[in-house]
Amino acid sequence: xxxxxxxxxxxxxxxxxxxxxxxxxxxxxxxxxxxxxxxxxxxxxxxxxxxxxxxxxxxxxxxxxxxxxxxxxxxxxxxxxxxxxxxx
Numbered sequence: 001x002x003x004x005x006x007x008x009x010x011x012x013x014x015x016x017x018x019x020x021x022x023x024x025x026x027x028x029x030x031x032x033x034x035x036x037x038x039x040x041x042x043x044x045x046x047x048x049x050x051x052x053x054x055x056x057x058x059x060x061x062x063x064x065x066x067x068x069x070x071x072x073x074x075x076x077x078x079x080x081x082x083x084x085x086x087x088x
Contacts, residue, residue: 002026003026035048054083054086063082
């Protein structure tokens with residue numbers, strides 16, 4: 001599992017410290033190449049659309065949510081269900 005943000009690496013350090021520890025790497029897409037490639041770049045705000053991608057070992061996107069809400073338990077449940085499918 002990886003987290004990718006268009007924020008600068010220094011902002012990531014502050015965020016990670018505020019969370020205590022993160023159980024996954026937090027990567028910086030400072031030049032916005034990844035968010036543009038995955039078509040989740042908000043041109044107007046120069047930000048990324050908060051999204052979740054589940055990608056299998058073959059590199060195929062098996063699940064995509066471009067309206068992910070961090071405070072919505074159902075969104076997490078759907079992601080975990082998709083991850084469980086990959087284990088089978």
